[in-house]
Amino acid sequence: MTLKRExxxxxxxxxxxxxxxPYALEYDSPRKPARPNxxxxxxxxxAPSPSVELARVAAxxxxxxxxxxxxxxxxxxxxxxxxxCKTPIAMLSLVDDHRQWFKSKVxxxxxxTPRETSFCAYAIQQQDLFIVPDTRNDARFRDNPMVLDxxxxxxxxxxxxxxEEGFALGTLCVIDRQPRELDEAQKEALKSLxxxxxxxxxxxxxxxxxxxxxxxxxxxxxxxxLELKRLEEKLVRVLGLKL
Numbered sequence: 001m002t003l004k005r006e007x008x009x010x011x012x013x014x015x016x017x018x019x020x021x022p023y024a025l026e027y028d029s030p031r032k033p034a035r036p037n038x039x040x041x042x043x044x045x046x047a048p049s050p051s052v053e054l055a056r057v058a059a060x061x062x063x064x065x066x067x068x069x070x071x072x073x074x075x076x077x078x079x080x081x082x083x084x085c086k087t088p089i090a091m092l093s094l095v096d097d098h099r100q101w102f103k104s105k106v107x108x109x110x111x112x113t114p115r116e117t118s119f120c121a122y123a124i125q126q127q128d129l130f131i132v133p134d135t136r137n138d139a140r141f142r143d144n145p146m147v148l149d150x151x152x153x154x155x156x157x158x159x160x161x162x163x164e165e166g167f168a169l170g171t172l173c174v175i176d177r178q179p180r181e182l183d184e185a186q187k188e189a190l191k192s193l194x195x196x197x198x199x200x201x202x203x204x205x206x207x208x209x210x211x212x213x214x215x216x217x218x219x220x221x222x223x224x225x226l227e228l229k230r231l232e233e234k235l236v237r238v239l240g241l242k243l
Contacts, residue, residue: 078172113146
């Protein structure tokens, strides 16, 4: 049914961010009931389409960084993130199809966790910082094993690592075992450090591609030299030439 402008008289308009337009009819989607404390429930994250997720994981694989040894540059960025945000834990987390793997970390010993318990799996669906001030007050995380077990995560802030193709490969995240917030300076610093981390990943990938290209060129030149030598030897045999 098409509504003309005159049919909209008296109908209240309300912001509708989820549908990507500034205003929508109030009855487009039912309003969620508030909690007893007056706060609206946290929005649920919608999973990306399978094709988009396959492309994202493929993009991550092209960096050839998963399961590699620690590197000082990434370690330094993680240490800086923890220092600036004043948190005991910070990680450079890369999310593939079944896990989050930590290229660098401070404050924890684990190297990876299942994706289904990962905070970063939520963060990579964002364009900006993803912040959980208190996990125990967030329905998405209050029963998460990372909240209930010895990790006892109560605060999380992650800046997605979004490459030029628009794929979020992982996050630079900071974690605390008590509820808290980040001030504006800390938020901007975390985003800046995440851009540096992604830049280092891009540099690492480009150096690897350059090395591979040089190796391919060396192999091609070596193959040409062998072919020339073979032809020379054939000429000697056939024509009796002395080269």
